Amino acid sequence: MIKLINISLLKFSIVALAVVNFVEPSFAQENRVQGSEKSNGKRRIIRLVSPSKKVQPPSSDQGSLVLNQLELADRIRQTRFESSRREADQPVAETFAARASTPDPAPSNVVPMPLSYGLGRFNQPTNPPRNRGVNPTQQGTPAVAPDEFIYDGNDKGERVQVDQTWNVTGLGIEDTIGHFDTLDGKRIVAPSNRVAIYAPRFGSVRRVDGVFRTQLNLPTASFEENMPTVHARGEDAPNRVNQNLALNRMDGRRRASEFNERTRGVLADNVTHLFGFRNSFEAYEDLSIIRYGTYAKEESARLNVGLLSGTVWQDNLGLQAVVENVSPIIVRDLKGVEELVSIESEDGTAILRLLKVASKISARAGEFVDFTIRFDNMSRKKIGNVTIMDNLTTRLEYVADTAECSLKADFISKPNEADSLTLRWEITDPIPAGDGGIIRFRCRVR
Amino acid sequence: MKLQTCIHLLIAGWLIFGSISFGVAQDSPGRHMGIRGDMPPGVAADMARLGNRQLENYLQPVQIFAPEQTVIDVVSNDGFISTNSSVVSLGMFIGPVYRIKISNIPLRPGKVLYPSIEVINKLNPPMGSENDFPIQVVLTMNDLRQALDGNFVSKVIYLEDPQNAVPQKHVENRQPEIDVNQGVDPLKAARQLGRPMAIVRIGSRIPTATDLANFTFGAPDAQILPAPNPGQFNPQYIEPVEFKPLQLPKKLRNDSNRSASLPPKQADRK
Numbered sequence: 244m245i246k247l248i249n250i251s252l253l254k255f256s257i258v259a260l261a262v263v264n265f266v267e268p269s270f271a272q273e274n275r276v277q278g279s280e281k282s283n284g285k286r287r288i289i290r291l292v293s294p295s296k297k298v299q300p301p302s303s304d305q306g307s308l309v310l311n312q313l314e315l316a317d318r319i320r321q322t323r324f325e326s327s328r329r330e331a332d333q334p335v336a337e338t339f340a341a342r343a344s345t346p347d348p349a350p351s352n353v354v355p356m357p358l359s360y361g362l363g364r365f366n367q368p369t370n371p372p373r374n375r376g377v378n379p380t381q382q383g384t385p386a387v388a389p390d391e392f393i394y395d396g397n398d399k400g401e402r403v404q405v406d407q408t409w410n411v412t413g414l415g416i417e418d419t420i421g422h423f424d425t426l427d428g429k430r431i432v433a434p435s436n437r438v439a440i441y442a443p444r445f446g447s448v449r450r451v452d453g454v455f456r457t458q459l460n461l462p463t464a465s466f467e468e469n470m471p472t473v474h475a476r477g478e479d480a481p482n483r484v485n486q487n488l489a490l491n492r493m494d495g496r497r498r499a500s501e502f503n504e505r506t507r508g509v510l511a512d513n514v515t516h517l518f519g520f521r522n523s524f525e526a527y528e529d530l531s532i533i534r535y536g537t538y539a540k541e542e543s544a545r546l547n548v549g550l551l552s553g554t555v556w557q558d559n560l561g562l563q564a565v566v567e568n569v570s571p572i573i574v575r576d577l578k579g580v581e582e583l584v585s586i587e588s589e590d591g592t593a594i595l596r597l598l599k600v601a602s603k604i605s606a607r608a609g610e611f612v613d614f615t616i617r618f619d620n621m622s623r624k625k626i627g628n629v630t631i632m633d634n635l636t637t638r639l640e641y642v643a644d645t646a647e648c649s650l651k652a653d654f655i656s657k658p659n660e661a662d663s664l665t666l667r668w669e670i671t672d673p674i675p676a677g678d679g680g681i682i683r684f685r686c687r688v689r
Numbered sequence: 690m691k692l693q694t695c696i697h698l699l700i701a702g703w704l705i706f707g708s709i710s711f712g713v714a715q716d717s718p719g720r721h722m723g724i725r726g727d728m729p730p731g732v733a734a735d736m737a738r739l740g741n742r743q744l745e746n747y748l749q750p751v752q753i754f755a756p757e758q759t760v761i762d763v764v765s766n767d768g769f770i771s772t773n774s775s776v777v778s779l780g781m782f783i784g785p786v787y788r789i790k791i792s793n794i795p796l797r798p799g800k801v802l803y804p805s806i807e808v809i810n811k812l813n814p815p816m817g818s819e820n821d822f823p824i825q826v827v828l829t830m831n832d833l834r835q836a837l838d839g840n841f842v843s844k845v846i847y848l849e850d851p852q853n854a855v856p857q858k859h860v861e862n863r864q865p866e867i868d869v870n871q872g873v874d875p876l877k878a879a880r881q882l883g884r885p886m887a888i889v890r891i892g893s894r895i896p897t898a899t900d901l902a903n904f905t906f907g908a909p910d911a912q913i914l915p916a917p918n919p920g921q922f923n924p925q926y927i928e929p930v931e932f933k934p935l936q937l938p939k940k941l942r943n944d945s946n947r948s949a950s951l952p953p954k955q956a957d958r959k
Contacts, residue, residue: 388813390884393851441815444849445825446865446882447889448875449832453840605815605822607917608859637854662856689859 339424339627339673342409391443393638393688395419395614396599398434405430409630416661417636421595421618423629423674435597440612441605442638442688520649521683527602528615528683536596536619536679594621595629596679606688611642614686619679627673631682635663638689645685650674730786730805731906733876733888737783737809744783749811750823750914751887752778754862755791756830762790765910776862778823778914781808785908794833802836804828804891805906810884812848821917824886827864832891842891847879 394417401413405422407430414420419435524534531539595618602613616633620626635641641664646654648668655667668682738744755761755775762769763779769790781787791802806826814822826846835842849855855865869878879885896904 390848390850391813441818441822443812443814443822444851444854444864445846445886446849446855446867446879447827448845448847448867448869448879448882450843450869450871450873450875451835451840452843452871453835453838605818607822609861636851637856638851640858687859689854689857 339426340428342628342630342669391441392439393442393636395438395440395601395633395636395639396435397437398432399437403432403434405432411632414632414634414665416634416659416663419597419599419616419631419633421597421629421631423595423626425626426624431595433595433597435599435616438599438601438614440601440603440688442607444608444638444689520647520681525602525613525615527613528600530600532598533600533615533617533681536617595619595626596621597631608688610688612639612686612688614684616682617679618682620674620676623676625673625675629670629674631668631670633666633684634659635661635666635686637661637663639663639686640689641666642685642687645683647683648680649682650680730807730888730890731784734784734786734807734809744811747783747811748780748912749783749808750778750820750917751781751806751808752776752823752825752917753789753806754825754827756795756828756833758793758795759791759833760793762792763911763913764788764905764908772913776916778820778916780912780914781806782909783808783811786906787908787911788905789911791828791833794837795830797833797837800837801895802833802891803894803896803904804836804889807888807890808886809888810848810886812886820914823914823917825864826887826889827862827866828889828891829866836891836893839893842889843875844889844891845875845879845885846887846889847883847885850883853882 396417396419398413398415398418398420400415400418403411403413403418403420403422405411411422417437420432421435422430422432424430530542531537532542598617598619600615600617602615603610606612614633616631618629618631641656646656646666646668648654648670651671653669653671655669656664657667659665666684670680674680753761753776757775759775760771760773761775761777762771763777764787779787779789786805786807788803788805791804792800794800794802808824812819812822812824824846826844832842832844849865857865867878867882869875876885876888894904
């Protein structure tokens with residue numbers, strides 16, 4: 244009997260080890276996090292290293308926390324900056340800097356602020372993970388046919404940075420980020436998760452062939468004709484000379500005695516003060532994590548249903564481990580596309596969490612899609628100058644007058660390089676610790 | 690004898706592994722190495738199917754939009770049956786070349802055209818909504834006019850790359866269309882814009898009664914599918930909307946009087 248149990252445990256260990264080795268390393272490396280994962284509803288914990296502590300390079304036994312050179316340099320840079328600030332013994336301010344007027348979203352000569360950092364490094368792997376994301380509802384990069392989807396959210400490509408004058412750099416198409424100020428003068432950028440909507444669109448390339456057209460395309464043979472010169476022109480002497488006259492007046496150059504401020508031509512901003520907010524929830528967004536900002540375990544089944552668009556990207560067959568007298572373990576759960584990001588900070592570092600959901604997982608051209616963004620101050624201190632930005636892709640057309648915000652905010656929309664709009668919500672008041680709000684807007688799929 | 694056997698084995702291995710590598714090269718969606726747009730009908734689809742096993746026996750919905758007032762007929766039992774509509778959704782396998790018949794063309798009474806459609810790739814929609822996202826083939830009046838004037842129209846329908854999408858508003862029964870000159874491979878041009886999905890050829894040939902079997906390329910009958918329901922809501926979200934006041938639970942917040950919908954306290958304002 245004992246031998247049988249030992250054999251069963253050995254089988255189970257071998258299968259579990261194989262599953263972990265098969266699934267985990269790529270995930271851990273891609274996201275560079277440490278944390279625990281549960282079988283149903285992946286949970287990812289990001290622990291921020293306190294900038295005041297000395298950064299240690301990862302040891303060899305930290306297999307799941309692999310830092311590349313770039314990230315290590317970034318942390319060391321933050322440490323140096325924090326040390327210099329602490330040496331100055333600067334008192335902690337209780338107010339935030341006044342927000343400047345709406346900046347140009349993509350200035351050309353902006354030097355990124357060295358202290359600008361955020362969670363984007365954690366959420367933007369160089370190669371998007373297959374069938375994994377940070378959204379418990381809809382997210383992911385389909386591995387089979389990414390060209391059939393349109394995306395919105397996250398901070399892919401160049402990392403978004405905001406300098407001291409609120410100039411935003413690196414905001415690419417499809418990016419959704421939020422930036423805010425902390426009481427100690429930091430400006431932090433936090434990306435949202437990525438939403439994928441299945442919306443293929445087709446075009447056509449046409450070629451017309453015909454005998455008539457072929458004849459037209461035949462080039463004309465060269466034609467030469469020697470034309471004799473029929474006219475000779477003699478060289479006549481000039482019969483008129485213009486005399487150069489001296490200037491009869493000289494104006495002195497005076498230096499400018501006053502300087503008028505020159506304002507560059509800027510695009511007119513569509514600034515809207517949002518007053519109304521719909522205090523009810525549609526079915527797609529009626530989730531605890533949207534309503535209260537907390538993930539409810541009992542909604543796992545419903546969230547799993549919301550992953551319908553993601554399941555087609557997965558392999559049809561997942562490994563299954565069956566051990567004697569033990570229920571089968573479906574390994575597919577470990578490869579699920581859902582993931583919940585929870586952020587823990589050692590010293591109460593200010594963190595803004597952005598969660599984005601869409602009303603549909605698929606849409607045809609011309610249909611409307613509602614987006615909801617839940618933002619929360621996850622730290623123990625209040626944050627200010629909170630700004631949420633969404634750079635819409637070409638296929639998404641913002642429907643006018645559909646932007647809402649549960650907090651008092653100014654809404655600004657600007658054309659972007661994708662012939663769509665960059666949406667911007669500037670939250671007027673600071674957000675206390677643990678508090679948050681909701682943003683809604685509607686788009687039409689082109 | 691041994692040398693001859695070795696040579697034969699080398700040639701056989703080269704042929705086998707060469708064909709395998711060729712198939713692997715075509716495996717990635719959007720790339721059909723060696724396929725040209727001027728190949729005979731059916732060759733491009735066969736080569737695409739050869740490189741991707743997932744295309745075998747896959748019934749791909751195709752929605753055909755013809756100009757208004759026209760009538761589309763489909764092949765059935767070696768003949769054509771009318772759908773009495775200018776918009777029809779058909780289920781087509783990848784490989785065969787399907788014929789349709791377009792009649793009742795405006796301003797061209799009595800004229801009939803027989804376009805052929807060859808599907809060379811498949812879509813990957815969410816499960817259960819395959820019919821809601823068919824390949825859309827739009828035949829314009831200009832296409833029909835060119836064919837009736839004696840020209841041969843080749844159209845490659847491609848899936849647009851969302852990163853390089855044309856920024857234009859959606860207009861029903863219209864899709865971005867690019868004309869290329871003679872000598873330019875439309876399939877190659879379409880591959881630069883996205884993923885080629887189907888090839889449509891429109892000529893002015895009219896079959897004879899004895900030639901109908903060859904005229905339809907021996908393709909199986911296209912299955913008429915129900916029309917897509919573009920306004921269909923996602924099934925997982927069909928549930929009653931519960932209107933609750935936006936009130937935070939006490940255990941989550943220290944201040945039970947604070948609500949996410951309310952502005953911050955006066956003391957927090959700066």
